[in-house]
Amino acid sequence: MTDAADDPVGPADDEYPRRALSRLGLSAAARTAADRASSLVPTTADDPSEMVELAHHLVEEARGVLTRAVVHARENGVSWTEIGDRHGEISKQSAQERYKDVLAEWEDALDRPWTHSGRFLNCRLPEGLSDPSFTANTLDQWCTRHAPDSTQRLAERDGVADRMVAANLPAHTGTTRINLVLRRNKHLYAREAAGDDVAAEWADHRQRRQELYEALDDRDRRGLATWNTKEEGR
Structure with a gap:
């Protein structure tokens, strides 16, 4: 199973x-x-x-x-x-x-798009x-x-x-990508609280988050200044 x-x-x-x-x-x-x-x-x-x-x-x-x-x-x-x-x-x-x-x-x-039913996805x-x-x-x-x-x-x-x-079709903007990161933060916190091992997923998420941060302009970056401090204090 x-x-x-x-x-x-x-x-x-x-x-x-x-x-x-x-x-x-x-x-x-x-x-x-x-x-x-x-x-x-x-x-x-x-x-x-x-x-x-x-x-x-x-x-x-x-x-x-x-x-x-x-x-x-x-x-x-x-x-x-x-x-x-x-x-x-x-x-x-x-x-x-x-x-x-x-x-x-x-x-x-949107947050949990896939699930298993027995052997089937x-x-x-x-x-x-x-x-x-x-x-x-x-x-x-x-x-x-x-x-x-x-x-x-x-x-x-x-x-x-x-x-x-x-x-x-609408393309991603800085704002939609920021919202995506914040929602995935919430998703991983919830899974972690439920006892799932999400260490590898956190590592992948942090890398994606850093890549996004580097691609954003200064205005959007200011909205993300608390990412690391919030994670360190959780």
Whole structure:
């Protein structure tokens, strides 16, 4: 049986920032729903009862798209009031209550994206986020075949016809990298407190942290001046 300490270490947003991952999750969910919807268009080999089943699954997948859109909106700082209005004029409180568990799961999965189930390694993130680069590439290919003509013309104008998804994903900034380091600090402290042996992970983390520190400009470095003193006093 594999020990939990052998699970790959989070967070998930090491290469792609959180806003990029939330957008890829939304794009992947939308592609799945679109493919499901397309299966209802042809009239060949029609089975009316099967159409009901396909439509039912499409509704469920559309709800998943809405969920991923709300997560992405929150990652971009959209208020609950605006989400409620655009959701269909539900209240701020109703919107918060409806999606609080989803957002809690999202936060937890970002910090602990992988877990073992027996001999199998499972990704706890939404569809498509176990390998974001692969997903971005396949979504780019999907867009060249299925994106509306108007979207394709805009992409051609901007020189991103073959990268309609990947070209506009947010990149890491100094701030997002700092937040990533601080969250990983918290993650390792918690595992250490639970009795896990994380000495090797701390060593790797300190090296990455130093590399980040050296790459930041003076303004961002000032926000990290207490890293070492806080760790020494823990």
